[in-house]
Every structure is written in C-alpha cells, then in structure tokens.
Amino acid sequence: MEYNSGPMTEAMYYVLLALMNPNDRYSLMNVITEISHGRVNMGSGTLYGVLVRIQKSGLITLSEDDGRRKNYIITNEGKEALQSEYNRLVALVNDGIILKEGDLNESTKTETK
Template sequence: MTYSGGPMTEAMYYVLLALVNPNHGYQLMHSISEVSNERIKMGPGTLYGVLSRMEKDGLISLAEVDGRRKTYEITQEGKVALRTEYNRLKSQIADGKMIEEGENENE
C-alpha cells in the first residue's frame, strides 16, 4: 500500500517533520513537541497508530531495531509527501490573506 496523497492529518505532518532526523518512539514524542513549539503533545497510542499507518503507506521505514526500541526514518516518498503537504498549507495561508485585507478595510 502506498500513500494516496490528499491532506494529511496534523499528527502525520508532525511525525514526518520530526523524522527528518531518524528517531525512536520516546524521542519522537519529544521531537514532535519541540518541532511544534509545544503545541502538539502526542501520546504513545496516537504515535504508534500513526507510525504503523505511515509505514504501511511507505512514508516511513524502520531504520534500526534494537530490542524493543525501533528507530524510524522518513522515506523518499515521505519527503515528497511532506513537501506536497507543506506547499498545500502555504497555499491555504496565502488564500487566507483576504481575511487580513478585510480587517484593514474596516479600520
């Protein structure tokens, strides 16, 4: 199974951002919090569900297994999907500029 594109969940987006550098579960939860400026606090249940789905979709892969510790890394397909999602989000921000323009007209 491969990723079909389309909008990502916030959890998926931040997992991919955090996996720009390979990480294992506990470290990954900390990295997601760091990358999101403490806005996202992802628990183990959510994280491992997202990791499982993204691994099946080919966006991430296991880089290393050391006992129970699994280190994940972003794949080339994952990098493309992350860049596509980033560009989609930037377009949404650009489209929303009309909100700021409307606020300026009412002053």
C-alpha cells in the same frame, strides 16, 4: 498500501517532520512537542497508530531495530509527501490573505455594485 497524497492529519505531518532526523518512538513525542512549539503533545498510543499507518504507506521505514528500541526514518516518498503537504498548507494560508486585508463581506459588496 501506498500513500494517496490526500491532505495529511496534523499528527501525520508532525511525525514526518520529526523524522527528518531518525528517531525512536519515545524521542519522537518530545521532538514533536519541540518543533510544534508546545502546540502538539502526542501520546504514545496516537503516535504508535500514526507510525504503523505511515510505515504501511511507505512514507517511513525502520532504520534500526535492536528488538528493544525501533528507530524510524522518513523515506524519499515520505519527503515528497511532506513537501507536497507543506505546499498545500502554504497555499491555504496565501488564499486566506483576504482575512488580513479586511472584512470578506465588505470586499464582496464592493465587487457586486
């Protein structure tokens, strides 16, 4: 299975961010909470599902498996996908600048006059 480069889920995005440094599944939960400033708290079931999915997509791989603890690391393809998603999110925020500049309806009214 290969990653289709569509929009990522929030869980997938944070797992890939957290795997910029190799980590095991249990440490990942804490790292995700830390890098999201407490906004994302991922349970072990959700995390396991995301890890399986993105490993099948080739975005992460096992860096170590001693039978008891598995350590994961992001692949080059994963880094490219993460950068692409970051660029997409930045573009969304930049497109939304109109919200900071005033009421959307007001700017539409002046353009149609």
